[in-house]
Amino acid sequence: MTPSDTEFIRAVDLLVAGELVAFPTETVYGIGADAANPAAVAKIFAAKGRPADHPLIVHLAAADWIRYWAQNIPDPAWEIMEAFWPGPLTVILEKQAWVPDAITGGQKTVGLRVPGHPVALELLRRFAASNDKGGIAAPSANRFGRISPTTATHVAAELGERVALILDGGACTVGIESTIVDFSRQQPVILRPGHIAPAHLAAVLGMEPPIETAEGAPRVSGSLPAHYAPSTAMRMLAKAEISNQLHSNTVALLIHSPDLQTCADALPKSAFNLLPDDPVGYAHALYAALRDLDNCGADVILVEQTPDTPAWSAVNDRLRRALAGSA
Ligand code: TXA
Numbered sequence: 347m348t349p350s351d352t353e354f355i356r357a358v359d360l361l362v363a364g365e366l367v368a369f370p371t372e373t374v375y376g377i378g379a380d381a382a383n384p385a386a387v388a389k390i391f392a393a394k395g396r397p398a399d400h401p402l403i404v405h406l407a408a409a410d411w412i413r414y415w416a417q418n419i420p421d422p423a424w425e426i427m428e429a430f431w432p433g434p435l436t437v438i439l440e441k442q443a444w445v446p447d448a449i450t451g452g453q454k455t456v457g458l459r460v461p462g463h464p465v466a467l468e469l470l471r472r473f474a475a476s477n478d479k480g481g482i483a484a485p486s487a488n489r490f491g492r493i494s495p496t497t498a499t500h501v502a503a504e505l506g507e508r509v510a511l512i513l514d515g516g517a518c519t520v521g522i523e524s525t526i527v528d529f530s531r532q533q534p535v536i537l538r539p540g541h542i543a544p545a546h547l548a549a550v551l552g553m554e555p556p557i558e559t560a561e562g563a564p565r566v567s568g569s570l571p572a573h574y575a576p577s578t579a580m581r582m583l584a585k586a587e588i589s590n591q592l593h594s595n596t597v598a599l600l601i602h603s604p605d606l607q608t609c610a611d612a613l614p615k616s617a618f619n620l621l622p623d624d625p626v627g628y629a630h631a632l633y634a635a636l637r638d639l640d641n642c643g644a645d646v647i648l649v650e651q652t653p654d655t656p657a658w659s660a661v662n663d664r665l666r667r668a669l670a671g672s673a
């Protein structure tokens with residue numbers, strides 16, 4: 347699914363005029379504004395209801411634009427960008443002096459990413475042709491603390507009239523937010539786990555960066571203990587406990603073990619979701635599943651426990667925060 351030429355032209359006109367445009371990336375949909383225009387960036391915070399000290403990721407068409415935004419870029423950061431861009435990876439680097447506080451939350455660093463989605467890249471290339479900095483600031487296109495959108499329909503449900511235009515690029519392939527790696531310190535550190543796992547980074551860096559999600563610190567809002575949350579209460583249960591909990595018809599179920607498929611018989615169709623039993627497939631489908639179950643009328647969403655292994659760390663991170671943030 348690709349927007350028409352007219353829609354791309356309108357999107358760039360809106361961005362240049364300081365308005366908001368939602369667009370797809372391979373991770374989740376973003377709500378974008380001209381990153382060099384603080385008044386436009388302020389509209390993102392208003393639309394999301396997001397606290398103003400939370401920094402934003404600047405999206406670029408290619409690594410060529412990076413020197414406008416960052417300085418003193420260490421070699422390992424270049425190697426990571428070379429290996430994973432365009433793709434689901436954000437780097438935190440020392441910012442250039444001019445970069446507005448509205449983007450960085452007043453910090454000396456800036457988050458940068460070249461997304462791996464054809465619609466995002468087309469928008470970024472066209473925008474860069476109209477603007478010497480070429481950056482689109484874009485957090486996930488959800489209201490603050492809620493489930494990130496992975497389709498254009500989700501964006502409309504989250505933000506509606508608050509965004510001037512939504513470019514529809516179909517469903518996001520990755521489904522959870524980018525891996526964030528901080529290169530502004532002595533050693534690289536993962537601030538948010540994602541599809542690009544520590545082992546993938548190690549293949550380039552020669553070491554696995556530690557994961558430091560800084561509980562309670564607002565530098566990464568996805569690192570707040572409560573985030574990505576449905577309005578319905580959520581509980582996580584071990585596989586063996588699930589079948590005992592299905593007596594109530596106000597329960598919704600999110601599972602990944604195929605042999606629990608029989609639980610579907612006890613529930614309305616809309617209250618049952620079997621996700622793939624691998625972390626990549628699970629991540630791809632997770633937010634859409636939570637959104638559907640949140641809307642099915644159940645009093646509680648029961649989540650089958652996921653494996654506690656490194657391969658599942660990004661999924662477990664999102665589930666932990668959704669559990670902390672649900673009613
Ligand atoms: O996959 C993604 O990264 C999506 C798509 C739209 O690109 N974007 C996204 O944006 O997840 P957002 O704002 O929902 O999350 C970006 C995270 C925030 O938690 C923010 O705190 C962190 O990146 N971040 C941005 N700049 C930072 C900086 N200078 N230092 C530390 N964290 C930063």
Ligand code: MG
Nearest residue numbers: 485486494568
């Ligand atoms: Mg977000």
